[in-house]
Amino acid sequence: MSLLFLWRRIRPGRNPLARIWDRIEAVILVGGVAVALLGVPLAAAAGSEAYAAMMERSALETAARHSTTAFLLEDAPQARVGVDGTPSAETASVVARWALPDGTYREEPVTADLGASVGDGVTVWLDEAEAVVDPPVTPMDATSTGVGVGVGVWLIAVTLLAAGYLIARHLLDRARRAAWDREWERFGQDSRP
Numbered sequence: 001m002s003l004l005f006l007w008r009r010i011r012p013g014r015n016p017l018a019r020i021w022d023r024i025e026a027v028i029l030v031g032g033v034a035v036a037l038l039g040v041p042l043a044a045a046a047g048s049e050a051y052a053a054m055m056e057r058s059a060l061e062t063a064a065r066h067s068t069t070a071f072l073l074e075d076a077p078q079a080r081v082g083v084d085g086t087p088s089a090e091t092a093s094v095v096a097r098w099a100l101p102d103g104t105y106r107e108e109p110v111t112a113d114l115g116a117s118v119g120d121g122v123t124v125w126l127d128e129a130e131a132v133v134d135p136p137v138t139p140m141d142a143t144s145t146g147v148g149v150g151v152g153v154w155l156i157a158v159t160l161l162a163a164g165y166l167i168a169r170h171l172l173d174r175a176r177r178a179a180w181d182r183e184w185e186r187f188g189q190d191s192r193p
Contacts, residue, residue, distance in 0.1 A: 019179065028112045028168050032161045047150020054081045054142035061136030070096035070110050070124040072117065079115035090114050096122060100130055108132060 076094045091107040098105055110132065112122050129132045
């Protein structure tokens with residue numbers, strides 16, 4: 001649908017009842033739609049930038065972190081079962097033990113699923129200093145962030161445009177009512193004998 005088609009559908013035309021306020025409202029509406037459509041590439045660029053930044057972070061974190069398997073030294077709290085019978089996907093901090101590259105062992109609290117038992121293995125991510133860190137950002141995380149940023153930027157822009165249109169329409173309605181009142185007053189004065 002082209003903007004010209006949209007303009008022809010909503011423009012007041014040569015209708016003698018259409019006032020300047022109606023024409024201004026039509027211009028604001030068409031302008032808002034045009035800006036919203038022009039905002040799509042800008043939102044896509046913002047999403048692409050966020051994706052690129054997250055992919056760079058992913059590459060850095062993947063290069064600087066490695067995983068190992070830690071074995072639980074205690075049971076995790078029991079999993080909670082929902083009303084529908086499915087267990088919750090919550091986690092708890094549980095002490096585990098894992099081997100370091102130099103042959104020594106380290107014991108620290110790690111994140112484990114509820115209901116895990118002693119001896120169960122969990123993946124632990126370590127940095128260069130062998131400290132426990134979060135897993136590296138994955139390409140899927142980068143993709144979701146990029147899409148989320150792009151869609152979010154566009155939705156914020158469209159929301160602001162819609163709010164601007166509604167405010168403009170409210171102000172134009174006030175101006176139309178005031179003009180209408182003046183016309184009725186003038187009509188009342190002209191119709192007196």
